[in-house]
Amino acid sequence: MAITAAPADRLARPPAGSPPPRGTGRRRTRSALLFLAPFGLVFVTMMVAPIGYALYQSFFRVERSGLGLAAPTNAFAGAANYLAALRDSEFMASFGRVLLIGVVQVPLMLGIALLLALLLDARFAAFKRTFRMIYFLPYALPGVIAAIMWSFLYQPSISPFTAAFKHFGLDVDFLSGDLVLGSIGNMMTWGYTGFNMLIIYSALQAIPGELTEAAGLDGCGWWRIVWHVKIPAVRPALILTAVFSIIGTAQLYNDPEILHQVAPTVSSSYTPIMAAQQSAAINNYNYAATQSIILAVLTFVLSFGFLKLTQRKGAQT
Amino acid sequence: MTAIAEATRTRPRRVRSVSPMSRTGAFAVMALFAVYTLVPVWWLLVTATKNKGYLFTTSPLWFSHFDLWGNIRDVFAQEDGVFGRWMLNSLIYCVGGATVSTVLSAMAGYALAKFSFRGRELAFNIILGAVLVPAVMFALPLYLMFSEIHLVNTYWSVLLPSIVSPFGVYLSRVYAAASVPDELLEAGRIDGASEGRIFWRVAMPIMAPALVTVFLYQFVAIWNNYLLPVLMLNSDTLQPVTVGLANWRQRLTEGIPYNITITGAFLSVFPLVVAFLLLQRFWRSGLAAGSVK
Numbered sequence: 001m002a003i004t005a006a007p008a009d010r011l012a013r014p015p016a017g018s019p020p021p022r023g024t025g026r027r028r029t030r031s032a033l034l035f036l037a038p039f040g041l042v043f044v045t046m047m048v049a050p051i052g053y054a055l056y057q058s059f060f061r062v063e064r065s066g067l068g069l070a071a072p073t074n075a076f077a078g079a080a081n082y083l084a085a086l087r088d089s090e091f092m093a094s095f096g097r098v099l100l101i102g103v104v105q106v107p108l109m110l111g112i113a114l115l116l117a118l119l120l121d122a123r124f125a126a127f128k129r130t131f132r133m134i135y136f137l138p139y140a141l142p143g144v145i146a147a148i149m150w151s152f153l154y155q156p157s158i159s160p161f162t163a164a165f166k167h168f169g170l171d172v173d174f175l176s177g178d179l180v181l182g183s184i185g186n187m188m189t190w191g192y193t194g195f196n197m198l199i200i201y202s203a204l205q206a207i208p209g210e211l212t213e214a215a216g217l218d219g220c221g222w223w224r225i226v227w228h229v230k231i232p233a234v235r236p237a238l239i240l241t242a243v244f245s246i247i248g249t250a251q252l253y254n255d256p257e258i259l260h261q262v263a264p265t266v267s268s269s270y271t272p273i274m275a276a277q278q279s280a281a282i283n284n285y286n287y288a289a290t291q292s293i294i295l296a297v298l299t300f301v302l303s304f305g306f307l308k309l310t311q312r313k314g315a316q317t
Numbered sequence: 318m319t320a321i322a323e324a325t326r327t328r329p330r331r332v333r334s335v336s337p338m339s340r341t342g343a344f345a346v347m348a349l350f351a352v353y354t355l356v357p358v359w360w361l362l363v364t365a366t367k368n369k370g371y372l373f374t375t376s377p378l379w380f381s382h383f384d385l386w387g388n389i390r391d392v393f394a395q396e397d398g399v400f401g402r403w404m405l406n407s408l409i410y411c412v413g414g415a416t417v418s419t420v421l422s423a424m425a426g427y428a429l430a431k432f433s434f435r436g437r438e439l440a441f442n443i444i445l446g447a448v449l450v451p452a453v454m455f456a457l458p459l460y461l462m463f464s465e466i467h468l469v470n471t472y473w474s475v476l477l478p479s480i481v482s483p484f485g486v487y488l489s490r491v492y493a494a495a496s497v498p499d500e501l502l503e504a505g506r507i508d509g510a511s512e513g514r515i516f517w518r519v520a521m522p523i524m525a526p527a528l529v530t531v532f533l534y535q536f537v538a539i540w541n542n543y544l545l546p547v548l549m550l551n552s553d554t555l556q557p558v559t560v561g562l563a564n565w566r567q568r569l570t571e572g573i574p575y576n577i578t579i580t581g582a583f584l585s586v587f588p589l590v591v592a593f594l595l596l597q598r599f600w601r602s603g604l605a606a607g608s609v610k
Contacts, residue, residue, distance in 0.1 A: 028434070028512075029432070029434040031512035032428045035424040035428035036429070036440065038424060039425035042481045043444070043483070046480075047483075050455055050461070051455070116347065116350060119343045119346060125343055125347065126340075131351055137354060138358075140586070140590055141358070141586055142540050142585065142589065145562065147563075149357055149360075149582060151566060153360065158575070163377065190357065247451050251451045251453040258566065261563070261567040273453065280461065280548070289461055292457045
């Protein structure tokens, strides 16, 4: 939501404005813990425990003895599952795909989002409110429903776009092997540009008017104000949207999964999550757990690394 | 959300004027992206209203042979009305999950903002770290764990993971820190009210408008989470509408007609849009309450 934009720079430190209350008696501590307990309980059982369980499972393998008559046993596998995952070319290819989408689609989407936010923020723009509502519309559509909609829009037999291209003598199949990755990127751009735009836009709105006004009086044109005042001022919001987008791309699932059901060019292990789900579907739980752990660690490293990198850069300038 | 209301604020006028050409250029760029955004939704709307016999023979982007009611009847008649069941399930998961999650988040955020105790920062940092890990990441490990304890294919398998929202705790803490005055809580304590009573009677009403955002955020997150229910639920009487519709989409070749899936998709968007519109009123009042301070 947009509200995340303002406190973006607060991620690192606790929210200001509330000095710790006085009188920290034992009674207070007890009631604080009582308030925390329900969430804490659910947090531990629904988030910490599954990760711990997956981590544990990833170091074991199921061994079936003889003809499979005896009950299968869980045997310690060490790093064998992880080594198998690294050698699994299908699994590695799935990372390659999301990485490619991430490198191309995320900057493109954020560039469009920034441009639209700047235009909406500009004094000379018309119909601001209407445009803002239109841009935000895809966010109100559930991701899977949007994916189902696009799957129809891509299907050659009914796609209005294919028909339009045919009108100009072009034969375009959005689900062909060459285009399908771009088609998925388009679904993501369509779905999330408005959301990112709104985060950047609310950060733009928070820039004090005097700042841009002073630059304007100094003779700066729109572009120079944008470049020297506005974009630096919304840096935290841009970083936030980038981190959200990196995470979103790594966990890409809905769009390719729906397309997989209608297009043979999207394999059942097209993205890392689909690959892990595929492993679970064929009852290879240990391997599914391993794949999930690898994906979680890589996502965390990527988003956290990006956050650290941009923070260090920001400190230098 | 806040941005919508924020944006209505008028900005101070700048001195320099802008040439009509850049004005037109800006409008063109914005209009172009608006068209890009609207065309797919427009197609969905138009197609949902078409008689099933004319889906492919008429212009895809304009109305023709209006038969929306017939399509809706077909959607609800398909497979003994399972679509209605799906919608109800979605509502149960979203309303149930978001309500409980909002209360838990409010309590935890309030505790983290208004009490000081050992390990407070550590707890907050762990929760913040969890915000960075998307819910989808937990789905598969949860499935592995739930199948071990035979919880899969029940309402609980989707509801229980839905009631935890680290982001909601983060927001609640920010709101509680910013809007609940310590003096008010102190006054309550001097009057001899219990901590629980102070929370429910003093802190909650102040935080309530802001908690609508927490609720809505979680509502949307649950409605959108597809991987979790698709893993957990086999039985189609338990499935939310997203999983059911994806299933129909897949079974196109088995004779689930186009018009049913498309109209179903159109119908499933409705509750979310209504929720957005209804709750918008609260965001406004939430902002107004915040500005009084």
